[in-house]
Every structure is written in structure tokens, then in C-alpha cells.
Amino acid sequence: MTHSNVVLIGPPGSGKTSVGQLLAERSNRRFFDTDRVIEERHGCSVSEIFAEHGEAYFRQLESNILDEMSNENWTNFVLGTGGGIIVTPGNLQKLEKLGLVVCLFAPPSCLLDRLKTDQTRPLLASGDDGSKEKRLNELVAARETKYRMARYTIETANLAPDDVAAEIEKLLCISDSTTNEVPSG
Template identity: 35%
Template sequence: MLKQNVYLVGPMGAGKSTIGRLLSQELKLEFIDSDKEIEDRCGCNIPWIFDVEGEQGFRDRESQAIDDITQQSGILLATGGGAVNRPENRQHLSARGTVVYLCTSVEQQLARTEKDKNRPLLQRPNPKKVLQELMVQRDPLYREVADIIVHTDESNPKLVVQEIIDKLQELNVVL
């Protein structure tokens, strides 16, 4: 029995959606992907939101979604990579559940995202440089908000799920 919600943070390509779906089944929590929730609420995809409203407009929508979602109970939320940029998002995540940082290398991110056209921040020349800059900016924020840090490079998602469950038990989050 889970005492509280679980929130996954980390860079794009860390495995938040894949691991989140598997972990939510194991913990018997409802899985919510914040990016999909934003698309459902808006009725359009994230690249369109970036094109029309810019990153600021997307981040406003993301903050509202995170505030709403984290007030629910019995959920496992996979956040977008930039969700930690705003202090209010970090506050909501940290105060309303257990935060798991899925940490991965820039090389692994590139391998996992190279064909994904639904990532506006990578639709630029030199995506590796973009990912490196984002990691420098965001890694300290992921670490600040994290209760648990798990490395996902070259790891089988099922093994990562088990590692997270073990760490949740160590924190007495899972009874």
C-alpha cells in the first residue's frame, strides 16, 4: 500500500514514460504523463504549443497541469524534462509526493530521442549541445527536488522499476 504519490523527474530520454507505466502497474497507481495531459487539455500537440505560444506559454500550461495533477491521490506522474525549471513546480512535487530522479547521460538521451520529432527543444542544429546545456542547467534542480536518484543508462526498465520500489521501501513510502 502506497502512502503517497510518486513523481518522476529527469531529462528527456531518461525513461520517465516507459518506467512510469511499469512502476505504476507494480504500485497500483494511476499513470499520468504531464506532456500528454497538456496535449489532451489543449487539444493539440506540444510542438504546436511551442510554435504558437512559445516555450513560456507551454511552461505556463505545464505549471497549471502539475499543480492540478499533484493535488490528486493515488497517482504516478511522469513530468516533462523542464518541469523542474519553475520553483512552484518543484515545491508542488516535493510537498505532495515522493520524487524520483531518473538520471541518464547525454549520450543515452541522444540515442533514445534522435528520431522523436515531438521534442521542440531538439529540433535545432546540434541536439547534443542542446542536451548538454540543459543538463548543466537542470541536473542541480532534479537533485534538489529528488528523494530518490536512480541511474537508467543501459538498464533494463524492469530492473530500474525494482530498484525504485526497493528505495521507496527504504524510505517507508511503500508499506
């Protein structure tokens, strides 16, 4: 069995966008990023949406995108999601209906290193490095159980984006697997 769609979930900084773009290019699929789709439709950044309307409103916009993709039978794509998309009840099931769900994961220390200069993440944009580290640890701890519900998890801390994309390509060829963890290395 092959999957025409791949859905990437995971914490901020885990590589969903960079890996997703590479995978789409390598596998002749379209790439979509839920955050970019929302920004394009609303004419402002995710941070601005959070500031003006709050997190709950943004999470509803994410759910609406998933509903639209499902209802319109979008095919042959790689979807990079926002780190908190799995917080909304029912979204993981929606993602599973869209395609093969793969969690990209890395320890908070690695994520923080990747995100140090990124001011576009509304839940991590303000504060010094110490408060960002604390907030990131809290986010990962609160969401990790849901992230790990993905069919597969790839640890990205010591892998280049190209290597992660190659691992996902291998997963696309696997059928009826009961494993939830793909060894890295």
C-alpha cells in the same frame, strides 16, 4: 511510512514515461504524463504549443497541472513529467508535495542515443545530430543541479525500464532516508 504517489523527473530520454507506465502497472497506480495531459486538454502537441505560444506559456500550463493535482488531492498515481518542469520556480516544491520525487538520470550521450529519432521534443526537434547533442548537453548542464535536488536519483543508463521500476518499488518501502543517491547495478 509509505507514499501513495510517485513523481518522476529528469532530462528528456531518461525513461520517465516508460518507467512510469511500468511502475504504475506493477504497483496498481494510475499513470499520468504532464505532457500528455496538456496535449489532451489543448488538442495539440507540445511542439505546437511551443511554436504557437512559446516556452513560458507551456511552463505555466505545467504549473497549473501541478496546482490542480494538489488542490484536488489526487492520490495513488505515478506522474511522469516533462524534462523542463523543474525550471519553473516553485515547481519542485509542488512536486514534493504530490509524492516521492525520484530523478531518473543518464549521461547526455545515452540520452541522445535514445532520442535520435524522436521529433516530438520541441527543444530538441530541429537540427542535425551535432546541434541536438550540443543543445541536449546545454539543457542537462543547466538543469542537473535542480534534477539532483530530488530525494532520490537513479542512474538509468545501464538499467532496463523494468529494473528501474523495481528500484523505485524498493524506495517506496524506505522511510526517513537521508540518501540522495541509489546505487545502480
